[in-house]
Amino acid sequence: MAATADLERLPSVGPATADKLIESGFDSYQGIAVASPSELSNTVDIGENTAATIINAAREAADVGGFKSGTSILDHREKIGSLRWLVEEVDDLIGGGIETQSISEVYGEFGVGKSQVTHQLAVNAQLPEAHGGLDGRAVFIDSEDTFRPERIEEMVRGLSEERLTALLEQRDIAGDPTDETAMNLLIEAVLDKIHVAKAFNSDHQMLLVEKAREIAAEHEETEWPVRLICVDSLTGHFRAEYVGRGTLAQRQQKLNRHLHDLSRLAVLYNAAVLVTNQVQSNPDSYFGDPTKPIGGNILGHKSTIRLYLRNSKGTKRVVRLVDAPNLPDGEAVMRVETEGLTTE
Secondary structure, eight states: OOOHHHHTTTOOOOHHHHHHHHHTTSSSSHHHTTTTTHHHHHHTTTOOOHHHHHHHHHHHHHHOOSSHHHHHHHHHHHHOOEEESHHHHHHHHHHSSTTTEEEEEEEESSSHHHHHHHHHHHHHHSSSSGTTSSOOEEEEEESSOOOOHHHHHHHHHTTTTHHHHHHHHHOOOOOOOOOOOHHHHHHHHHHEEEEEOOOOOOHHHHHHHHHHHHHHHTTSSSSEEEEEEEEEESSSHHHHHSSGGGHHHHHHHHHHHHHHHHHHHHTTTTTTTEEOOOOOTTTOOOOOOOOEETTTHHHHHHEEEEEEEEEEEEEEEEEEEEOOOSSSSSSEEEEEEEEEEEOO
16 A cells, blocks of 8 residues: 555556556556656556656656766665676686676577576575675576476585585574485575476566566565576577567567566666577588577677586586676686586
8 A cells, every 4th residue: 555655646646547557566666767658558558648757757756767976886886796606717707796687698509507507596596695695585487397496406415515504504494514404404495485487488488577576576675585587598488489580570579578677677676687598500600609699689788798608528518708798708617517516
């Protein structure tokens, strides 16, 4: 009721419109401020001019959309968290970890270990910040039936003794890493903080982002806020449903909206978004690796960090930093083992 009363302070927002806004997920000034007039108009069934008036008023109320000094931006960036892979060479490559309030993309061929990365970071996100985590829960949107709780268990057991001890203390679980009862309780507690949903098609996948927003809003002020959102994989359904050049524009528009929703979720709730992506062969490439990620420029521009995984010998994987706004391109080597991602 308090949220409804606040929204009614905006021009052109009465009780009925406020209820529609809240039902559609626009339950805060900041959420409305970052929406587009067409999006708000279609969602709440109001005119675009009215929607623009509401958005402008919300931007003023939330102090969103104006110019800020470089000092203000620096202060804001100090609130951004960094989620480590706990693989020293990779963390050095990407500047310490993947950042909250941004989208990080990992792409590569089938079986290279993209899903292993999402599982590992879903565990790492729950670690205390002092141990490379974000003290938060994870949301996992599974479009390829890749999530395996058994893999989470293996990765929890694969953590160092120091990190396991920190997790046990964090959860107030009596015992130490050698105590099997304590370890079982810890594994159950870690799994409990990972919210998993299987996406059956692209429309359902986009709907699940809204469901993720509801989970993030529910836990925003709790001890365990949402700090990681994984989408594995981002483009699988889009690629299967939109076949041929004739559907390319429609697919890209839809993918762009999906990425916009994920980006807004990341900013509103200070969460890191990690998406995996498929690749295709580039027949025009005569030199080097002929594979390129699906999604084109839309995904390339929206991803803050792009990482390309490729196979090496045995369990070795090469992680290549393809794009980042403040980091040079480079490569690192890691291993995908039973206990999780490890150093080379």
